Amino acid sequence: MTALLPLTDSSSYGNFLSPSGVSAQLVAQHSWWLIGICALIEIATLTLFFLALLRDQTKQANPSARVGYLRRPTVWIGVGVTTTVLILSGFVATSFLTDRALARIEGAEPYTHIEVIAHQWWWELRYSGWEGGAGFVTANELHLPAGKSVSLQLSSPDVIHSLWIPEIDRKRDMIPGREQSVQLMAPQTGIFRGRCAEFCGYQHAHMDILAIAEPPEQFDRWRAAQASAAPTPTGELPLHGAQIFSQAVCGTCHVVRGSDAPGYSDTAPDLTHVAGRLTLASGLLENNVVNLTAWISDPQHFKPGAKMTVNQLDPQDLRALVAYLETLQ
Amino acid sequence: MKDADPPLYDTDVPAGELAGRLSAAWSDSPGFRGWLSSVDHKSIARRYLITASVFLLLGGILSLMIRVQLSAPNRRWLSPDAYNQIFTMHGTTMMFLFAVPVMEAVAVFIVPLMVGSRIIAFPRLNAFSYWVYLFGGIMVWVAFFLNIGPDAGWFSYPPLAGPEYGAGKRSDFWAQLITFTEISALAVSVEIIVTVFKFRAPGMSLQRIPIFVWAMLVTSFCIIFAMPSIVVCSSMLIADRLVGTHFFNPAEGGDALLWQHLFWFFGHPEVYIIFLPAVGMASTIIETGARRGIVGYPLAVISIVSIGFLSFGLWVHHMFATGLPRVGNSLFTASSMAIAIPTGAQLFCWIATCWGRRVRLTTPVLFVAAFFLTFLSGGLTGVMLASVPFDQQATDSYFIVGHIHYVLLGGAVAPLLGAFYYWFPKFSGRHLSEYWGRWHVVLYVIGVNLAFAPMLALGVRGMTRRIYTYPDHAGWGALNFAATLGAGIIAMSFLVFTVNILRSLRQPRNAGDNPWDAGTLEWASSSPPPVYNFAYIPVIISRTPLWDGADAIGQVTGLQVQRKEVIVTRGLDAVPDLRDPVPTPTLWPFVAALATTAMLIGSIFKPSALVWGSIPVAVGMIGWLYPRRGKNT
Amino acid sequence: MDVRHLPEFAFEHRMPIWWGTVFFMVIEGSAFLMTFTAYAYLASQNPDWPLSRVLPNPWIGSVLLAWLLISEVPNMWVKRRIKRCELNPTRIGMAVMSLVGLIAVGLRFFEFRYINVRWDSNAFGSMIWALIFLHTTHILVDVAETLVMTAMSFLSPLTGRRYVDLSENAEYWDFVVLTWVPVYLAIYWIPRWMAQ
Ligand code: HEA
């Protein structure tokens, strides 16, 4: 469905100095100025220092200790300090203007509203309802309407996390007890890989989020599909799998809307449409049958410390379970 | 006074006998007990230096483990648990057990000599600070070896470090280590400030104080005003963890950001606490290398003082991504950038000092060149980070890791190594080899740039810090490999350094009193200095007395020789004011430090240890302060 | 330059130990300041500060405040005697100050019962206890020191430099008294004013 775009698109994290997001581009532009001028300052200062150090190496040592050769040192130092002050004033001003411009971008009318809730070590995403459907919960894949601004409500129930999609926009910390509202806009379609940037414990290294920007019509179709409950499985194997899902431990943590698994969508990723996702376990594994099977039987092998227990199922049941999950498009 | 003998003054003994009599009065008693009891600032500084070097080695080994793990994608050599402890211990060890103490070590050795004093103020407190530092370091490393080391990063943000998510005793060890280091650092700062205020040689008025001494004075003030902030927040963290308070618990009215404000109000000055002594060291080396006093002395002093002041107004730049109000953030951009002005001024003074001189390219001077070749990248990336939009992209990425190592290894460690070469003859009476010294510099500069420039690039490519591994598809492998190579080269440079030291320790003590032909007072004493530092306390009339002819240094006479005695001078103009008897060596600071350690470690396991543990501490303190023949403190 | 005529001790800023005491007071003063800052910060973050409905009862705290302020009278007196190196008045003054200090400690322990909010019930309670804990350690340390010094002043002959130590001790008491004023306000009155 959404896997129209090849996974390789999302494999790198991009480069915040040549990003595609409008906000990120503004920042990049400002950054290039900073970097360029700082490089010049570095070269100039190094040149001066090494000139001072080496220029007079052949000269006789000055017999008198108190007289140097630099005439009017105060004037020269004054020139240096004044230049420094001027350049820094420029930096402060452009930094301020860039920040203002960013604030203006964020003022746009949002297309939709999404709650992003960071957990140790996965992302819960709550899309608000719209005229075409009711709100729904999903995980780890942030679908966005390209070219439209969306408003994100950031929060965390456990420790501090930070949302960072370098290609699109800057970091935002997600601090327990403090909600932060931001606006995000992906200008073009594509898959942008982001990560949790604030150290949050064992699996901070594996807490990626995929931002999938689609044309608004496609986004609307996607969310309509997400809002619907999972289809009742057909076929013997998936049916058996569904049973296992609710009878074995899975259902104590995970939700599949439309099934009778009790679950909580804030303890574990909502699996209602898990088969439609590109990756498993916050960007760690490509979503395919092999990985899914391996993940379910031993998540601790891939993500030591992750808050999902090891499941010792007999191969038969495991196959059924996977077959069931594969139906959750 | 019990001493029945009439006082015997230095003018009463023949010149040939003076040294012998002074050593008799000043030396520690022999044996292990005497060693434990020493209150001589030089032996304590030597212990400090050696201990800090061991922690550098340990912290360095951890960093190499980090680099091995990250040298290629998907390495699973270290488990996430091990990795988290390792990077936390690396940062904590380097900042609290290496960088700050090592600067203090040099200061404890050099400052009294540089101001022409026989002692550091409150020598027993000085011994106490060392023991507390040592025991704190041992505590946290033992915990680490028992696999219960801290694992929440060197700034231990709650709630991750709090009671709910930081299970076990790990973060308690971290927070208690902070208590140890702050006791020790605060004590040393008071000692240094009072040494500079009250024990300067007669004639050393304010405008004759060497730059290094100014730098240490300002550093000490920064410690005094910054540390209380972390005293408060680390105590709150311990209380949250051990007795169930809610300072950082949002559910009960606390606030996780409170920690960040308090930590960084300390944490930012902390980095200048590491940087300013290094500025003083580089200034000293440049003055001697160019054989002239620093050009623009008043400006240099003013920049050091203003860096100290400004450092208290920048802490929010560590929190730009937390969602604080925009306007406030912009103010902190301005203040953060402003600190580049005095830093730049300082650098320009150095350039002006060298300009037109035939600077001797000794190893210490080459390390100042190494400073320029590395620190500039660090300082300038710092200026970029001061910009809010830039920082919000770069923060918590390897760009930060690059910045901090450029400033720390370039701005602080490079001058420190230079200073080590420079003062090694003073410490030990021996020279380090210039040949191996040049190898050390070259490898160091190459290593630092190769290790940390790739990190800047990695940050730009989205690599976040504090990750134990990364996937292949991220495309970070090559740059990480380069960084690991660079770390290896840095390690090699330290190996060369170690060999250099070991070689030199086998040579005779033949460096001479003033091998670099330097101008400041520490070189007026012999190398290494006798326990009493100066047979006669010098009287000076200029900032660089050793360059101003034989009669530029006068002598103080009229001090007793059969007991330890120094003079106290007036704060501003350094006119002699009092004769001050000096405390004798004693075991009590050691005992008090042991008792403090027992109390602090005990309180991790049972908070009530704070109560019963304070009794032995009190006994230790009373023993320490109890008058014996009128000699104490 | 000959210095044999110089005295061996003096009072106040001429003595290194005075500076030492001053800087330790600066350090502790900064710790108080940072605690107040934390208090103000948490109060500003919580619209319903103070979070508890039952507030600390001020009466013992007020008695302690009065007692500490009154204690400045003998403290000033003994400080003057110490600086004149008068042996017997010094001994008497130290004994009086020991007693004064012990009573203050007693009042403090009594005061704990009237705080009315536990440190583990909410952030307000935590903050209140942090303040009172910080101040209590100061009282305890200075009273213990006063007791030891009083004992010493009776047991050993007081040489000149002992008097300097005694005067530092008396000055530290000023600090203990002075810090109680804002801590007292922050514990008992500011929450009341904010609750209105
Ligand atoms: C020795 C230590 C040291 C020093 C000296 C500095 C120096 C500076 N630092 Fe750095 N910093 C750290 C150690 C240090 N830092 C550490 C350890 C952290 C990270 C903590 C953590 O998160 O783990 C950090 C993090 C840090 C951040 C937060 C990043 C983040 O987490 O998001 C910022 C942001 O503003 C910053 C800025 C600066 C600035 C502006 C300077 C300035 O002082 C630099 C001034 C110097 C120069 C600019 C070069 C010389 C000047 C000239 C040649 C004059 C001409 C220059 C111009 C016109 C620009 N630092």
Ligand code: HEA
């Ligand atoms: C002064 C401080 C200091 C110093 C010197 C260093 C030195 C080094 N650091 Fe470190 N580092 C920090 C302070 C420091 N660091 C801090 C504060 C952090 C943040 C931690 C956190 O996030 O919480 C950090 C984090 C950090 C990271 C990021 C970890 C992560 O985010 O996951 C990395 C990664 O490569 C790293 C690498 C290195 C390397 C390769 C060195 C090398 O330069 C080390 C080379 C040194 C040696 C190999 C030792 C050799 C010594 C001897 C042989 C002794 C001989 C001497 C005598 C006998 C006198 N450091």
Ligand code: CUA
């Ligand atoms: Cu979540 Cu890092």
Ligand SMILES: [Cu+2]
């Ligand atoms: Cu900073």
